[in-house]
């Protein structure tokens with residue numbers, strides 16, 4: 311007889327954690343990075359200035375009738391806590407822990423009138439991930455064992471951050487840099503972008519992967535011109551050049567970039583329906599974030615669709631929550647590691663200080679632990695609050 315769900319609880323945490331853009335003091339991740347808001351000069355220097363960190367962390371706890379507790383974290387803060395406590399909890403409490411598919415379907419269908427993507431799917435993802443953590447703890451198995459088991463002994467990673475040259479020394483297979491200047495900064499900005507790429511290529515040599523993360527900041531014309539000029543410096547992929555809804559733009563960009571340059575995107579997309587539209591554009595790699603796209607239950611569907619399209623799935627950096635998935639999928643040959651050290655020169659856990667036991671790559675590689683669930687615990691020293699109950 312499977313255990314049943316006794317209670318669902320939602321907590322919020324401010325500062326760092328799953329809302330990893332919420333850093334204090336200097337941090338490369340908030341240093342003049344191009345965004346859709348870069349058309350407004352007053353919002354170019356800092357993404358926090360326009361609110362990239364307004365949500366905060368949501369912690370979802372799910373307790374079984376035997377007292378076992380599973381949890382997961384995501385980016386959703388108080389809004390997410392309200393959605394979990396006041397709306398989603400009703401589809402879980404009293405149900406078997408194994409009811410993953412029915413619970414997901416009812417959470418998604420019941421929130422369609424105000425959800426579909428964004429913070430509602432972040433909250434649904436948090437619940438789904440907490441359920442997988444609880445199921446793994448109850449069965450004494452790591453989540454990757456619940457997903458069919460590893461297809462490789464260890465993960466290999468590329469690193470995202472300001473210092474691909476340091477990433478190369480640390481054993482990563484590539485370095486993804488933030489793009490600093492968008493179309494509104496004209497030819498001067500384009501030249502600065504290309505100078506930065508040329509400089510980094512000079513530091514890492516000819517064979518190390520270099521990528522740009524454009525964080526939705528470009529238009530098709532600028533992205534096409536940038537791609538063609540970046541080709542001489544061996545840019546491997548241009549990531550999230552356009553806003554997520556511009557599926558037509560992604561299809562055009564894919565047709566226009568130089569042969570061999572990859573077009574990638576997807577971290578701000580959600581559900582099998584959103585990714586079906588993305589796959590039909592012909593992009594080369596989709597990058598769902600498992601904490602935002604609908605959780606493991608939805609990522610299984612997204613990944614199978616992509617596999618049939620011959621498209622790689624390299625989830626956006628989301629620590630253990632993506633590692634347990636990537637290690638079980640043949641069309642996910644490598645993973646992302648976000649360098650959350652303020653100058654991207656050292657390895658620190660992505661969600662630090664939120665999770666105890668959060669594993670990090672060594673020499674750019676990681677054997678995903680066999681600890682039950684996702685193998686991490688909430689840090690009791692991190693202050694959290696429960697803003698709503700039900």
Ligand SMILES: C[C@H](O)[C@H](O)[C@@H](O)[C@@H](O)C(=O)O
Pocket residue numbers: 339343470471487488523525577626627648
């Ligand atoms: C580095 C990028 O600007 C984002 O901050 C990052 O979170 C995301 O786009 C990524 O792909 O890691």
Ligand SMILES: [Mg+2]
Pocket residue numbers: 523525549550577626
């Ligand atoms: Mg990205």
